[in-house]
Amino acid sequence: MSTEIEEKIFTYIATLEKTNEALVNTLKECVKLLTEFTPSVPDPYGWQEMLDTFQETIKVREMIVGEKTMH
Numbered sequence: 317m318s319t320e321i322e323e324k325i326f327t328y329i330a331t332l333e334k335t336n337e338a339l340v341n342t343l344k345e346c347v348k349l350l351t352e353f354t355p356s357v358p359d360p361y362g363w364q365e366m367l368d369t370f371q372e373t374i375k376v377r378e379m380i381v382g383e384k385t386m387h
Contacts, residue, residue: 336377337377337381340373340374340377343370343373343374344374346370347367347370347371347374350363350366350367350370351367354367
């Protein structure tokens with residue numbers, strides 16, 4: 317594989333990682349805001365399930381980032 321193609325692939329991957337990081341940071345802020353509405357929602361169980369799913373998504377991303385920095 318040529319160096320130029322490798323550079324483009326690495327640039328593409330880096331861009332995807334930055335985009336993913338920005339999306340996860342936005343999700344974290346959304347979870348903070350949505351958590352404030354928990355006392356007033358009509359379906360507390362469903363609401364909490366949604367928040368838990370978001371938290372799990374955030375945890376997975378942080379675990380992946382942690383694994384990458386350990387190598």
